[in-house]
Amino acid sequence: PNSPFGADIMTGVEASGMTDYRNGNRTVTLRNSKRDWEVQARLVVAADGVESRVGRWAGLQTHASPHDMETSAQVTVSGVDVDPHRFSLYYTSEFAPEGYSWVFPKRNRTANVGLGISGDCTSSKRPTGYLDDFLGRYYPGAAVVSRTIGGIPCTGGLDKTVADGVMVAGDAAHMANPITGGGIVNALIAGKCAGETAADTFHNCESKTVERNLIRYSKRCEDRFGKMNRRCYRIKEAILNFKDADFNAIAAEIIKLPVSKRTPIRVLSAA
Ligand SMILES: Cc1cc2nc3c(=O)[nH]c(=O)nc-3n(C[C@H](O)[C@H](O)[C@H](O)COP(=O)(O)OP(=O)(O)OC[C@H]3O[C@@H](n4cnc5c(N)ncnc54)[C@H](O)[C@@H]3O)c2cc1C
Numbered sequence: 445p446n447s448p449f450g451a452d453i454m455t456g457v458e459a460s461g462m463t464d465y466r467n468g469n470r471t472v473t474l475r476n477s478k479r480d481w482e483v484q485a486r487l488v489v490a491a492d493g494v495e496s497r498v499g500r501w502a503g504l505q506t507h508a509s510p511h512d513m514e515t516s517a518q519v520t521v522s523g524v525d526v527d528p529h530r531f532s533l534y535y536t537s538e539f540a541p542e543g544y545s546w547v548f549p550k551r552n553r554t555a556n557v558g559l560g561i562s563g564d565c566t567s568s569k570r571p572t573g574y575l576d577d578f579l580g581r582y583y584p585g586a587a588v589v590s591r592t593i594g595g596i597p598c599t600g601g602l603d604k605t606v607a608d609g610v611m612v613a614g615d616a617a618h619m620a621n622p623i624t625g626g627g628i629v630n631a632l633i634a635g636k637c638a639g640e641t642a643a644d645t646f647h648n649c650e651s652k653t654v655e656r657n658l659i660r661y662s663k664r665c666e667d668r669f670g671k672m673n674r675r676c677y678r679i680k681e682a683i684l685n686f687k688d689a690d691f692n693a694i695a696a697e698i699i700k701l702p703v704s705k706r707t708p709i710r711v712l713s714a715a
Pocket of ligand 1: 457458459460491492493494497516517518558592593594595596613614615616620625626627628629631
């Protein structure tokens, strides 16, 4: 093992295939630039991101429809005047139809500026086009340091996140918050839940890694964020119908609240 906790960490390695569950194992084919090889695994955690192939190899439906795929573009810009203690969200169909734009300040006059829009809204203009317009309007002199683009599945969660010998985690299991598209924290929590479930299962040497024994993983995720994500999905579907005037009216209500009372629940109540 090359980590203090007994794990072998391999970089530059792709999982290129996985067999059905046989004799309590999955056989995973790995490859790097030089060779292919196989490993036997009692348990595989599919944390391979959007449109998870590993999940699909296990027979799970990991595809998201364009409607639920938040297509996002972000740049890190330098030389911008941003308040380092404030992050800004812009809800307007001009720059982010069925989504929102954000400005997250970083150190030394740099910021992450990005947006996510529903895949339904990308036919006339791509997210990068909307982002260029946004930058042109608000940060015309900014120097772009780096760019990130990608899709975030915002379905509220896969119906099924386990199969024999497999647990699916993070974007692979559509665990991002459907309203914000934020998926980092839930992906980390899911990783922890997967580790705990694996430890429970292996602790009992007789216990097989069959699907019914892994349901505990789904339950753990459900309790930590799954129920909330499904509620947020229903709210997201309602928000999609809002016009800019509705957002302005909501903002006017929120601004009346003292800062200390502007909690997510109150903001959503205003909506
Ligand atoms: C532009 C943009 C901005 C975002 N901003 C935020 C934000 O501010 N806050 C937030 O919380 N979330 C944000 N998100 C969402 C967030 O990035 C994801 O929810 C999060 O990264 C999910 O983590 P993950 O580990 O599940 O998947 P990923 O981060 O996608 O990681 C999956 C990894 O698996 C690897 N992989 C895939 N297939 C294989 C294979 N077959 N073999 C080996 N490796 C494989 C990939 O290379 C990748 O490294 C943003 C997303 C985008 C696109």
